[in-house]
Amino acid sequence: METMNVQEHWQNMALDQVPLALAGHEVPWVREARLAAFERFAARGFPTRRDEAWKYTDLSILAKRASFAPDNIPPDAPSEAALNAWMLSRQNVHLMVFVNGHYSPELSYPRNLGPGVQLESLAGMLDENAQLPPELFDAVHEHTVLDALNTAFTTDGAVLRLAPGTRLKTPVYLLYIASGYGVSIYPRNIILAGEGAEATVIEHYMGTLDAHNFTDAVTQLELASGVTIDHCKLVQEGSAAFHIAGVHARQKAGSRFVSHSFALGGKLVRNDITSSLDGPDCDCRMNGLYLLNGRQQADHHTCIDHQAPRGTSRECYRGVLDGASRGVFDGKVIVRPGAEKTDAHQSNRNLLLSRQAEVDTKPQLEIYADEVKCTHGATVGQLDEDSLFYMQSRGIDAETARSLLVYGFLNDVIERVPVSELRSRIVDMVLDRLPQGESIKELL
Template sequence: MNIQLESWEHMALEQIPQFLAGSGVPWVSQARQSAFERYKAHGLPTRREEEWKYTDVTQIGKRASLAPDSIPPDPPSEAALFSWALAQEHPHLMVFVNGYYSDGLSAIGEMPDGARLESLAELLDGTAELSSESLDASHEHTIFGALNTALATDGAVLHLAAGTVLQDPVYLLFIASGHGTAIYPRNLIVVGEGARATVIEHYFGMIDAHHFTDTLTQIKLAAGAELQHCKLLQEGNASFHVAGIHAEQAAHSRFGSQSFALGSRLARNDITSRLNGPECQCEFDGLYLLDGKQHVDHHTRIDHLAPSCTSREYYRGILDGESHGVFNGKVIVHPHAIKTDAHQSNRNLLLSREAEVDTKPQLEIFADDVRCTHGATVGQLDDDSLFYLRSRGIDADSAHSLLLYGFANDIIARVADPGMRTRIEHLVLDRLPQGEQIKELL
């Protein structure tokens, strides 16, 4: 028996809490129960497992409880967090506090015909025709996925019928309020044939709160559909955060995923896509900006299962203090996936001697006539560039910040939504010396 299982038992959580959504619906209970069994049999992963070699989640297992909160959080404090988290109005805003949908804080504007944005809990409890795909076990790429299926409280369900175009982004704000809570959001995004949308997931928490978020987003793209998905992690520096973003793409669909990790003590993002039909396009971008003892791990996996698909991955990290960044990019080109065009790059800047990066490309190619490239760098700021800026009268601190901003900006510029792009740009500049000055000149 391993240590995680012991602590699990210590938590005396032998069964799935009755207060979770869908407890009266047989298929939901069944899905939760089997996921729960999987979790109990396996326990939390250890560093002996290849996929968790660089990320130690023992601390999560040592928590007082992994059970989700059953008590609604304090309304005044959530309202305050809410106002800090958002910089502007959002036409389609869903707010979740500790994993529970807050009707009062949310505002879903008028949607075009064919678009539905709803709370998962309401759908699970209601008689709506939510199929078992909403708690699909095939998306449990890690044991945290199983834990999420077992304990998911709520989340957003976005359904777009064929041809539906959603102009304004759907903004999902996940607030972590209070200490010690365990938060399990579960989202489902289904984009019909030729439909198009942008979804933003923003995770926000208090600076020193010890909470644990285990979130999972399932994405299904029908033929010719397009989804831009942007995740901003801004939880406090004491939090643990584990996320799965898993897409299935049909022919000619386009999927863009951006992951910005600016907060949390330990974060792990598993981002995957299966390119099931020909001529899919898939782009994963990521930026992690770390300091102190922060640890952020991006594990990506792209399965090329059909011919003539294109995938791109651009991940960058800026690491200061004793922080640790991990990037593991797996690309699998399956037999028959001829004319695959895959490129992956991971670039890191280390600003201190104690900061550390583990970067690992993993290309597995089982088809002929493919083009797969990858590159990874770990380095410092370039002296020539610094001198160039200083020779124009820019002081050393500002020159540093300008170069770091530029390094980050190559990723930020890939965000499709202009409001979000500016927001992230500002958040990054807030972290840089003289960043305020640069902000004023933008």
């Protein structure tokens, strides 16, 4: 579609009016921000495979949807039993549940947050024009056109604010449930951490049906100096769902941002995870895994942008691909002029379990500063025959041996998750998908 046609297309669908009915529509700056973001989206439309960043990920099927308007009808809440089967124990977390992009106070259990911690629904804050920095919705923070669409259409999300020095011991757990057929969901999360604050935030995206649901999520994290944030994202959408998301952090001096991304479900998962190390002495870690089968696809685009001296970054992504699945890893590390003594290491390793599975991996280092230590590496291979034989020579059948090797390969990433209950949940999800996984579970 040509640019003009694209714009007309959205106008014909009356999508340009949608932002006027969403949270904060009575607040002038919110309306303006949404309308401007929609303009930016409409001017470009969905990316096509001609866009370098979307070369491997085809969204044409999405562009044909009847509507993208966010689902605005409160859906039926999932049953208590269904909820309990998926989620982490309420006792161990501050829980906020969102159903189809709307906060559900009935299902949530934020517990006692303690002084200096504010955890609220974004919709409520926008409606009340509570103090949120409007510039968070500026174009400068958009990394993809889907981020702009999210700004235009977001219905709700979590806002976590930590006063300087606050150490939140219990993780914040944000559970997003996609329920219904063909719904479009636009969560927006904002995490603002004051100097020296510490917290762990878990985003868990669950889909219950084989429905063509579409999630376009954005999470923004602002880390003041000395902050430590662990951000864990678990995508477990339904088998026909599209999940596209941005996770964007900005780091001030001496802060530490750790991102964990687990793509375990959905037809297509695309995560753009970025961090800008604006201050000196920052530490950034990005860990991720994708375990795919059938015709699933997971695409991770990451960018670690070293802007200041003495930054450290470590990136470790692993993929296991079976069936006719496809994995994409595009990891960029930029070392800007002035970011001396940067120490960056990046690795992406993939295991192909079938001949039809495919991986495109593209690690990229762009270095514009001196005195830096940067390494990267990517591998695509099969299970190691020597390891298989070693296990078989100990009486372990070939199928269990293969599953153990896959488990071990992925466990290296899972082990880095700081929440033990989440770690074991992810291990279970991985093992549920492997032959003889049940017998391996008994060993844990």
